[in-house]
Amino acid sequence: MVPALVVKTWRDDRRAIIGWSVGIAAFTTLYTGFYSQFQGTAELKEDALPPDMLEFLGIADMTSAIGYLQATIYSLIGPLLVIMAAITLTTRTIARPEEDGGMELLLANPLTRRAFATQRLTAAATAITTITAVPWLLVAILAPTVDMNVPQGNIAATNAGLILLVWCFAGIAFLIGAWTGRRTPVLVVTGTLAVATYLANAISGLLDGGDWLKWLSPFHYFIGTDPLRTGWHPAHLAVLAAIAVVTAVAGIRVFDRRDIGV
Amino acid sequence: MSGMSSDIAIHAEDLTKFYGSRRGVEGLTLDVKAGEVLGFLGPNGAGKTTTIRLLLDFLRPTRGDATILGLDPRRDKAALHRQIGYLPGELAFPGREKAADLLRFFAAARGGVAWSQVTALADRLELDLTRPIRTMSKGNKQKVGLVQAFMHQPALLILDEPTSGLDPLMQQEFLAMVADARADGQTVFMSSHVLAEVQQAADRVAIIRDGRLAALERVESLGRRAIRTVEIHFDDPVDAAEFTGLPGVSDVMVSGPILRCTVDGRLSPLIKAVARHEVIDLLSAEPDLEETFLSYYYTQPDQHTQIEGAR
Numbered sequence A: 001m002v003p004a005l006v007v008k009t010w011r012d013d014r015r016a017i018i019g020w021s022v023g024i025a026a027f028t029t030l031y032t033g034f035y036s037q038f039q040g041t042a043e044l045k046e047d048a049l050p051p052d053m054l055e056f057l058g059i060a061d062m063t064s065a066i067g068y069l070q071a072t073i074y075s076l077i078g079p080l081l082v083i084m085a086a087i088t089l090t091t092r093t094i095a096r097p098e099e100d101g102g103m104e105l106l107l108a109n110p111l112t113r114r115a116f117a118t119q120r121l122t123a124a125a126t127a128i129t130t131i132t133a134v135p136w137l138l139v140a141i142l143a144p145t146v147d148m149n150v151p152q153g154n155i156a157a158t159n160a161g162l163i164l165l166v167w168c169f170a171g172i173a174f175l176i177g178a179w180t181g182r183r184t185p186v187l188v189v190t191g192t193l194a195v196a197t198y199l200a201n202a203i204s205g206l207l208d209g210g211d212w213l214k215w216l217s218p219f220h221y222f223i224g225t226d227p228l229r230t231g232w233h234p235a236h237l238a239v240l241a242a243i244a245v246v247t248a249v250a251g252i253r254v255f256d257r258r259d260i261g262v
Numbered sequence B: 001m002s003g004m005s006s007d008i009a010i011h012a013e014d015l016t017k018f019y020g021s022r023r024g025v026e027g028l029t030l031d032v033k034a035g036e037v038l039g040f041l042g043p044n045g046a047g048k049t050t051t052i053r054l055l056l057d058f059l060r061p062t063r064g065d066a067t068i069l070g071l072d073p074r075r076d077k078a079a080l081h082r083q084i085g086y087l088p089g090e091l092a093f094p095g096r097e098k099a100a101d102l103l104r105f106f107a108a109a110r111g112g113v114a115w116s117q118v119t120a121l122a123d124r125l126e127l128d129l130t131r132p133i134r135t136m137s138k139g140n141k142q143k144v145g146l147v148q149a150f151m152h153q154p155a156l157l158i159l160d161e162p163t164s165g166l167d168p169l170m171q172q173e174f175l176a177m178v179a180d181a182r183a184d185g186q187t188v189f190m191s192s193h194v195l196a197e198v199q200q201a202a203d204r205v206a207i208i209r210d211g212r213l214a215a216l217e218r219v220e221s222l223g224r225r226a227i228r229t230v231e232i233h234f235d236d237p238v239d240a241a242e243f244t245g246l247p248g249v250s251d252v253m254v255s256g257p258i259l260r261c262t263v264d265g266r267l268s269p270l271i272k273a274v275a276r277h278e279v280i281d282l283l284s285a286e287p288d289l290e291e292t293f294l295s296y297y298y299t300q301p302d303q304h305t306q307i308e309g310a311r
C-alpha cells in the first residue's frame, strides 16, 4: 500500500506534474516531428556556425538522426526543462510547506522525521521520473515514424542518463531544502550549480588543458559518452546515481536533526 | 510503557529553548496529570507556542527534556503522534483541497479513522466539509483544525489558542467538546490569552510570563485568592479613613455616602466595619478571575493596586 503522505504529496503536486509533462511532451513531439523538414536546412546551419560553437552547443552533426536528436532534445533545452521541473517539485517537499506553515499539520502525522522526509522525497522522485520519462516514450515512438534510425537501446540509455541527471539535481535541491527549510537557497544554489556545471562541461573541450573540468560536471556523466551512438555506460550512470543517493540520505539526516519552522 | 505514563501525561523537566540568544522558554518544570485539562496562559511572546512545539518535537530543547505519555518526543515520535491531537497556533493547511479531502488524508495517515467521527465533529461545529479550505473564513478554518485534532480521539490534545477566530457560540461548543474529551479520559493541554475561556473547562491553570512559569494553580484556588470589588451605599456620608488599613482592603474611594474598594480574601473585616453604619445597598462583583489573572500577567500577585491601571 502506498503511504497516505505519498498519495497526498502527489495530489497536491498534480497540477505541476501534469503541466510539466504536457510541456515537455509538446517540446519533444515538436522537435522530433520536425526532423524531416529540418534535414535539408541543417547542413546550411552547420556550415554557417563555427565548429567551436557547434561543440559548445553539443551539436556534433545536425544532419544525422542522432546528431539532430542530441542537439534538440538531449543537449540543452531538454535537460534544462526537466531540471527546472525537478527543482520546482523538490522545493515542495520540505522548503515550501515549511515556509508557508503547512508543514506543521503534515509533520504532526504519526511518522518519524526520517520517514516523513523519505516519503516526501519518494513522492517527488517518482513524479520527476515520470516527467523525465516522457521524452523517452515519445522519442521511442516517434523516431521510427520520422525515419530516424536510432537504436531503441541507445534511446533508452540516453534517457536513463537524463533521468539520473535529474535525480542528481533533485537530490541537491532536496538536501538544501531539508537543511535550510527555505525556497530561495534551494532555487539559487541548485540553479547556479546546474548552469555552472553545464558550462563547465561545455567549455572543457574548448579550453587548452581544461579537459579535466568535465569530470566535475554531472552533464558529462550524462551525455559525455555520446550514449545515442554508444549506448549504455554503467560506470558514468553510477556516478549520477551516487550523487543522488548521497544527497538524499544527507538531506534526510539533516532534516532529522534540526528545529522545524524557526 | 512505563508506570509513569499511566498517571502523568506530560512531564517537563527544566525545559528550555533559546532561539540564538533570544529566550523562548526557560526552566519549565511541569507535570500534567493524565485525564486533566490544563490551561496554559500567558501574554504575547510568553513562550506558549515554543513550549508546545517542543512537546511535539518540532523544536529541540536547548536544555532539559519532556516525557509525553511515558514516551520520548523525539525517539518515539511516530507512536506518540498517533496518540496526540495537535492544533497549531498559526494554522496553515497543506494543499488546496476541500476540507473533506484533507480530513480523509489525516484519517488515512493516522491509520484509519471512522468517517462518522469526522462528520459528527463537523456537524457539531456546523462546518461545511465540501468547501475548499482556502475559501473559508478564519473561524471555519479554525474548525477544520479542531476537527483534525479531535477526530482520532487522541489520548492527549495539545491545542494552541484553540478558540481564536471562533464566535462566542462556537467557543461554547468547543468548551463542551473539551468537557466531553475530559469525561472520556482524554488529557487536554490548551494555550490561551483569556482566562475566562479556560476557567470553564480547565482543572488547573499554568501561567507563563517572559518564558518562565509564573504560577500553577487549581482553577478553584485561583478564584479563592481572587480579589473582588465591593461597592456599598450608606444612608449618610462616611469617612474613608474608617476603611483604609483594614486587612485585605485596598483602593478605598469614598464619594459622599458611597464607598468603593477592593477586597483580597475574606470579606468579614470590611463587613464588620461597615456594620457600624446604616447600609442601603451592597454590591460585590463575583471574584474576578480575569483580574487575578492579569495580576499574574503584569505584576506580582500581591500588588493589586496596579491592576486597575492595567485594565
Ligand SMILES: Nc1ncnc2c1ncn2[C@@H]1O[C@H](COP(=O)(O)OP(=O)(O)OP(=O)(O)O)[C@@H](O)[C@H]1O
Pocket: A261, A262, B019, B022, B023, B024, B025, B042, B043, B044, B045, B046, B047, B048, B049, B050, B051, B089
Ligand atoms: N523562530 C523564532 N526565532 C526567534 N525568536 C522566536 C522565534 N519564535 C519565537 N521566538 C521568541 O520566543 C518568545 C516566545 O514566543 P512564543 O511564540 O512561544 O510566544 P507565545 O506565548 O506563543 O505568544 P503568542 O501569545 O503571541 O502566540 C518570543 O519572545 C518570541 O519573540
Ligand SMILES: [Mg+2]
Pocket: B048, B049, B050, B089, B160
Ligand atoms: Mg503562540
